[in-house]
Amino acid sequence: MSIGALANVRVVLVEPSHPGNIGAVARAMKTMGLTRLTLVRPERFPCAEATARASGADDLLYRAAVVDDLPAALADCRLVLGTSARRRTLEWPEVEPREGARLLLGAAAGTPVAVVFGRERTGLTNSELDRCHYLLRIPTDSAYASLNLAAAVQVVAYEIRQAATASAEGETPLGEAREVASAAELEGLLRHFEATAVTVGFLDPTEPKYLIRRLWRLFNRARLDRSEVNILRGFLKAVQVVAGRERGMGPQGSDVVANEFAPTRAGGDAGTDLSANGGRPVNGGE
Numbered sequence: 333m334s335i336g337a338l339a340n341v342r343v344v345l346v347e348p349s350h351p352g353n354i355g356a357v358a359r360a361m362k363t364m365g366l367t368r369l370t371l372v373r374p375e376r377f378p379c380a381e382a383t384a385r386a387s388g389a390d391d392l393l394y395r396a397a398v399v400d401d402l403p404a405a406l407a408d409c410r411l412v413l414g415t416s417a418r419r420r421t422l423e424w425p426e427v428e429p430r431e432g433a434r435l436l437l438g439a440a441a442g443t444p445v446a447v448v449f450g451r452e453r454t455g456l457t458n459s460e461l462d463r464c465h466y467l468l469r470i471p472t473d474s475a476y477a478s479l480n481l482a483a484a485v486q487v488v489a490y491e492i493r494q495a496a497t498a499s500a501e502g503e504t505p506l507g508e509a510r511e512v513a514s515a516a517e518l519e520g521l522l523r524h525f526e527a528t529a530v531t532v533g534f535l536d537p538t539e540p541k542y543l544i545r546r547l548w549r550l551f552n553r554a555r556l557d558r559s560e561v562n563i564l565r566g567f568l569k570a571v572q573v574v575a576g577r578e579r580g581m582g583p584q585g586s587d588v589v590a591n592e593f594a595p596t597r598a599g600g601d602a603g604t605d606l607s608a609n610g611g612r613p614v615n616g617g618e
């Protein structure tokens with residue numbers, strides 16, 4: 333681990349409304365050696381005010397990626413921290429900047445990771461935070477917790493740099509060697525799960541409630557790796573095949589089922605067991 337891992341750390345701003353803040357964020361990043369900025373639907377960009385506030389960091393603005401939604405910003409990331417000034421009613425695992433930075437750097441060797449910042453007025457929505465593994469909160473005075481956007485980026489970027497320098501000097505970053513699934517792979521699993529739940533009548537699509545959100549949180553907490561995603565998708569595919577057979581038709585949501593994924597041995601075994609048993613679950617769900 334080294335300063336080089338900083339190149340894998342992406343700063344994502346969701347719908348920033350003030351171009352001046354975007355420029356100030358670029359400057360905050362560059363002072364700490366971060367270079368990758370992604371903007372999700374910025375209100376005004378590019379903009380002279382952003383360039384002026386970036387000062388000598390305007391190169392980050394020229395290279396910034398501008399995308400339409402958060403999933404596009406995070407697709408290849410394997411660890412995502414969402415920042416918020418507020419404690420949330422639903423529970424996310426919460427970290428302070430120092431621990432968050434160590435987690436991020438621990439995962440950043442050879443794979444993109446991201447830290448997501450919210451709108452100046454309203455922050456991040458709960459469903460945006462669903463896509464984050466951890467909620468990062470900068471401890472503040474209890475009377476006023478809301479930092480300016482660029483100030484928040486500066487604090488987090490500083491800790492990320494500290495974590496990179498410390499680990500370059502031999503401290504072990506937090507993290508794990510497993511290859512965890514990317515945000516896009518999880519998205520595929522979630523869509524597959526949703527389609528299957530609708531097919532078998534477990535989920536009413538007109539009243540989805542919190543099922544999918546809860547599953548995002550569950551899967552993010554579990555930090556599923558690729559082969560685990562494939563096992564689950566193999567199982568879902570088998571469920572859809574049986575459900576389709578019982579209804580005398582092909583599997584529902586076949587566009588989702590047809591997604592590329594290589595069933596692992598466990599996934600394949602599930603399919604074999606089902607067909608060998610007239611389509612009934614072998615263990616009867618016990």
Ligand code: SAH
Binds near residue numbers: 415448452480481
């Ligand atoms: N009223 C908003 C504040 C938005 S401030 C809210 O309640 O969330 C804009 C962004 O700066 C936030 O979305 C977050 O990304 C970051 N930020 C501000 N204060 C923060 C804090 N104390 N901890 C972590 N992030 C913070």
